[in-house]
Amino acid sequence: xxxxxxxxxxxxxxxxxxxxxxxxxxxxxxxxxxxxxxxxxxxxxxxxxxxxxxxxxxxxxxxxxxxxxxxxxxxxxxxxxxxxxxxxxxxxxxxxxxxxxxxxxxxxxxxxxxxxxxxxxxxxxxxxxxxxxxxxxxxxxxxxxxxxxxxxxxxxxxxxxxxxxxxxxxxxxxxxxxxxxxxxxxxxxxxxxxxxxxxxxxxxxxxxxxxxxxxxxxxxxxxxxxxxxxxxxxxxxxxxxxxxxxxxxxxxxxxxxxxxxxxxxxxxxxxxxxxxxxxxxxxxxxxxxxxxxxxxxxxxxxxxxxxxxxxxxxxxx
Numbered sequence: 001x002x003x004x005x006x007x008x009x010x011x012x013x014x015x016x017x018x019x020x021x022x023x024x025x026x027x028x029x030x031x032x033x034x035x036x037x038x039x040x041x042x043x044x045x046x047x048x049x050x051x052x053x054x055x056x057x058x059x060x061x062x063x064x065x066x067x068x069x070x071x072x073x074x075x076x077x078x079x080x081x082x083x084x085x086x087x088x089x090x091x092x093x094x095x096x097x098x099x100x101x102x103x104x105x106x107x108x109x110x111x112x113x114x115x116x117x118x119x120x121x122x123x124x125x126x127x128x129x130x131x132x133x134x135x136x137x138x139x140x141x142x143x144x145x146x147x148x149x150x151x152x153x154x155x156x157x158x159x160x161x162x163x164x165x166x167x168x169x170x171x172x173x174x175x176x177x178x179x180x181x182x183x184x185x186x187x188x189x190x191x192x193x194x195x196x197x198x199x200x201x202x203x204x205x206x207x208x209x210x211x212x213x214x215x216x217x218x219x220x221x222x223x224x225x226x227x228x229x230x231x232x233x234x235x236x237x238x239x240x241x242x243x244x245x246x247x248x249x250x251x252x253x254x255x256x257x258x259x260x261x262x263x264x265x266x267x268x269x270x271x272x273x274x275x276x277x278x279x280x281x282x283x284x285x286x287x288x289x290x291x292x293x294x295x296x297x298x299x300x301x302x303x304x305x306x307x308x309x310x311x312x313x314x315x316x317x
Contacts, residue, residue: 031227053244087101098123158223175196
C-alpha cells in the first residue's frame with residue numbers, strides 16, 4: 001500500500017513493494033520502560049526505599065513485520081537500512097516519525113505470493129523530541145474512579161478494565177526473615193516475630209480512546225509525562241527535593257497507594273472510527289500494608305454517610 005511507510009522520505013511500497021503487516025504498530029505506541037531506579041531494602045520496613053530523584057526511560061525494541069512481493073524488495077530494504085545508523089521512519093496512519101536503528105532480524109516466512117520478515121529496531125529516543133506538555137483533553141464519556149496524583153484517568157481518555165482490581169488488592173509477598181535449616185534436624189527455625197511485606201508490581205489493564213489521532217497523541221504523551229515527571233516535595237525537616245513517586249487512588253474503596261511507573265505493553269490497537277488502544281500499565285507499589293484500612297459507613301447506594309460536623313469517618317468499633 002502506497003503511503004503506509006516512508007523511510008528517509010522514500011515510499012517503501014512504491015520503491016520496493018514493501019507493506020507493513022497488521023499488528024506492527026503495537027510497539028510504536030507503547031510507553032518505553034523505565035530504567036531501574038536505585039533502591040534500599042530494609043528488612044524491618046515494609047516495601048523498599050527507591051531513589052526516584054532522577055529517573056530515565058530506557059531504549060526500547062520495536063519489532064516490525066514487513067510483507068514483500070519477492071526477495072528483491074527485502075534486499076533493497078536491508079541495503080537501505082545498512083548505509084547508516086539511524087533512519088527516519090514515518091507512519092502516516094499514526095502521524096508520527098520515529099528515528100530508529102537496525103537491531104536484528106527475526107523470522108522470515110515464505111508464502112506462494114508473499115514473503116514476511118520480522119525485523120527488530122532500537123528506539124534510542126523514548127520521548128518525543130522537542131515535546132511541549134499539553135493538558136489532556138477528552139470529550140468521550142468514560143468511567144471514573146481511578147486517579148494518578150489527583151487527576152482522574154478518564155481525563156486522558158483511559159478506563160480501567162476488568163481484572164485490574166484483583167491486581168490492586170492482591171497481597172504482596174512477605175519478606176523472608178532469618179531462616180536456619182540444619183541438616184541433622186527436622187524442619188527449620190524461622191524468625192517469625194515480625195512480618196514485613198515486599199513491594200509489589202501491579203498490572204493495570206487499560207483502554208484509551210480518542211476521536212482523532214491528534215487527540216490520541218496529546219493524551220498519550222501527557223500521560224507518559226505525568227507518570228514520569230519529577231515533582232517538588234518537602235521532607236519532614238522542611239527540605240525540598242525532587243521525586244517521581246506517584247499516588248494512585250482507587251475511589252471504590254477510597255485507598256491511596258504510593259507507586260512509580262515501570263513499563264507498558266500494548267495488547268491491541270485499532271485505528272478505525274477513532275483510536276482504541278488497549279494496553280497494560282505496570283506500576284510498582286512501593287509500600288502496601290494489609291490490615292490498616294479505615295472502615296467507612298455508607299448507604300446502600302454506595303454513598304458515604306457524613307455526620308453533622310462534616311466528618312465521614314464513623315468509628316464502627
